[in-house]
Amino acid sequence: xxxxxxxxxxxxxxxxxxxxxxxxxxxxxxxxxxxxxxxxxxxxxxxxxxxxxxxxxxxxxxxxxxxxxxxxxxxxxxxxxxxxxxxxxxxxxxxxxxxxxxxxxxxxxxxxxxxxxxxxxxxxxxxxxxxxxxxxxxxxxxxxxxxxxxxxxxxxxxxxxxxxxxxxxxxxxxxxxxxxxxxxxxxxxxxxxxxxxxxxxxxxxxxxxxxxxxxxxxxxxxxxxxxxxxxxxxxxxxxxxxxxxxxxxxxxxxxxxxxxxxxxxxxxxxxxxxxxxxxxxxxxxxxxxxxxxxxxxxxxxxxxxxxxxxxxxxxxxxxxxxxxxxxxxxxxxxxxxxxxxxxxxxxxx
Numbered sequence: 001x002x003x004x005x006x007x008x009x010x011x012x013x014x015x016x017x018x019x020x021x022x023x024x025x026x027x028x029x030x031x032x033x034x035x036x037x038x039x040x041x042x043x044x045x046x047x048x049x050x051x052x053x054x055x056x057x058x059x060x061x062x063x064x065x066x067x068x069x070x071x072x073x074x075x076x077x078x079x080x081x082x083x084x085x086x087x088x089x090x091x092x093x094x095x096x097x098x099x100x101x102x103x104x105x106x107x108x109x110x111x112x113x114x115x116x117x118x119x120x121x122x123x124x125x126x127x128x129x130x131x132x133x134x135x136x137x138x139x140x141x142x143x144x145x146x147x148x149x150x151x152x153x154x155x156x157x158x159x160x161x162x163x164x165x166x167x168x169x170x171x172x173x174x175x176x177x178x179x180x181x182x183x184x185x186x187x188x189x190x191x192x193x194x195x196x197x198x199x200x201x202x203x204x205x206x207x208x209x210x211x212x213x214x215x216x217x218x219x220x221x222x223x224x225x226x227x228x229x230x231x232x233x234x235x236x237x238x239x240x241x242x243x244x245x246x247x248x249x250x251x252x253x254x255x256x257x258x259x260x261x262x263x264x265x266x267x268x269x270x271x272x273x274x275x276x277x278x279x280x281x282x283x284x285x286x287x288x289x290x291x292x293x294x295x296x297x298x299x300x301x302x303x304x305x306x307x308x309x310x311x312x313x314x315x316x317x318x319x320x321x322x323x324x325x326x327x328x329x330x331x332x333x334x335x336x337x338x339x340x341x342x343x344x345x346x347x348x349x
Contacts, residue, residue, distance in 0.1 A: 182229075226245060
């Protein structure tokens with residue numbers, strides 16, 4: 001079969017759906033061998049190839065925007081569903097292109113860090129370059145089709161958002177990540193672009209308060225990315241990938257992560273003080289005690305060997321593990337506060 005033909009053989013499309021693998025791929029990065037891959041259905045393969053477990057961050061951004069549209073009394077489920085699907089497909093496309101670009105540049109060859117967060121399907125021999133390109137073309141095409149429909153519905157403001165999103169999908173891996181702009185791009189994309197943009201698509205209105213509120217969420221994924229890039233700082237430096245931690249150095253980068261996590265809380269307090277959020281959002285401050293563990297990890301240089309209390313299978317992802325652990329806890333309290341805030345606002349209105 002030609003390299004650029006359909007991504008899987010007819011036999012693969014007839015494999016019985018593996019719902020257990022669907023659930024696993026949506027929650028963690030499955031570590032599988034080629035023999036496991038060959039026995040999987042097409043959906044399972046797509047979920048693994050796109051690193052679907054991290055796409056939950058994009059779904060959360062869209063859900064945040066949807067909740068704020070409900071708060072404003074301007075929610076439209078159809079537009080919300082389309083915007084959410086388009087964003088998740090765009091994120092999936094970015095992950096596929098990320099792997100493709102890193103393969104072409106040799107970044108993922110024998111890359112121990114990369115294997116810690118899921119198989120690189122080309123490097124592992126699961127997919128050929130042509131097959132991965134077909135995955136990306138179909139996934140990206142679906143995202144673009146949804147975006148085009150939303151542009152027709154929303155006009156020029158939505159077109160500008162679509163153009164910005166396409167720029168980050170195509171150019172995050174190179175050159176943005178190579179010149180210290182990858183981390184700021186994540187903050188912008190998972191914050192004002194996704195949350196503010198989805199809110200605009202749903203309501204037809206751009207809201208400065210929503211854009212500011214989006215930072216309370218987006219600082220979390222950005223801190224997690226910072227942690228990952230600090231963990232592999234030496235490896236990135238050797239490969240001439242100048243992430244922001246490579247430019248800033250380990251010490252300043254560690255303290256930058258602490259500052260971002262504190263800034264999340266500051267944004268929420270500010271929006272409660274200005275009246276955009278009700279005091280119910282202050283329940284998010286219950287995450288503060290969990291910061292102690294993060295301060296302990298990020299307050300000292302990264303160890304050269306895994307600490308005794310680090311769970312098996314985590315190392316060498318040490319700093320990112322702590323940031324991810326806290327971000328999940330923060331997110332739970334954030335969601336609780338947001339549900340209460342929206343309920344109170346709607347009842348009051």
